Amino acid sequence: MTQRELEDLPPDECFRLLAVGRVGRLVYQDDLGPLAVPVNYAMAGHDIVFRVEGGAKRAAMQQPMLAFEVDHVEEDSKFGWSVLVRGIGAEVDLERVPALLRAIDGHFPTPWAVGIHNVWLKIVPHTVTGRRLGAERSSPMF
Numbered sequence: 001m002t003q004r005e006l007e008d009l010p011p012d013e014c015f016r017l018l019a020v021g022r023v024g025r026l027v028y029q030d031d032l033g034p035l036a037v038p039v040n041y042a043m044a045g046h047d048i049v050f051r052v053e054g055g056a057k058r059a060a061m062q063q064p065m066l067a068f069e070v071d072h073v074e075e076d077s078k079f080g081w082s083v084l085v086r087g088i089g090a091e092v093d094l095e096r097v098p099a100l101l102r103a104i105d106g107h108f109p110t111p112w113a114v115g116i117h118n119v120w121l122k123i124v125p126h127t128v129t130g131r132r133l134g135a136e137r138s139s140p141m142f
Contacts, residue, residue: 004078009130014083017130018070019043019105026050026123027067028060028089036069040111044103046125048085049092051109051117058119061089068123081132085125092120 009017018024025036037057041050048068052058060066066089073080092100097120101108111117 004133004136007132007134009081009083009132011128014085014128014130015043015046017072017081017083018048018085018128021070021072022107024048024068024070026057026060027069028057028063030056030060040109041068042104042107042109044100044105044122046128047103048087048123048125049100049104049109050121051111052119052121053115053117054119058091058121061091061121063089065126066123079133081130083128083130085123086127087123087125089121089123092122 022040023038024041026039027034027036029035039050039052039057041048043049050057065086068085068087069082071080071082100120100122
């Protein structure tokens, strides 16, 4: 049976992969425990930026630590990568949104759900880690 080596990714490669993604999962605690919800996002430097109407994601920015996860999987070729960011969340003041828009690298976060998403949130990374399935390797059959 062929499997793949698991490679740890350096931070610069993690940020490069984050920049090509469009949808990630915001991870926070609610009343029932850990929760991971998908959001459309963009990168402004190393900060992760997304828009919401308000609600639970906006309230989550008050938690002492959040996580954000992005991955890519190709099941047929058994290839993939995953990046996990841990950091502090913040709401972006309305007067700072123009500067934030200028700092966004590439695409802007465009929510898929209907509604007015005029609350801008960001996660400032404290740590970033990533892994990728690399070279193929034969493993013993047990």
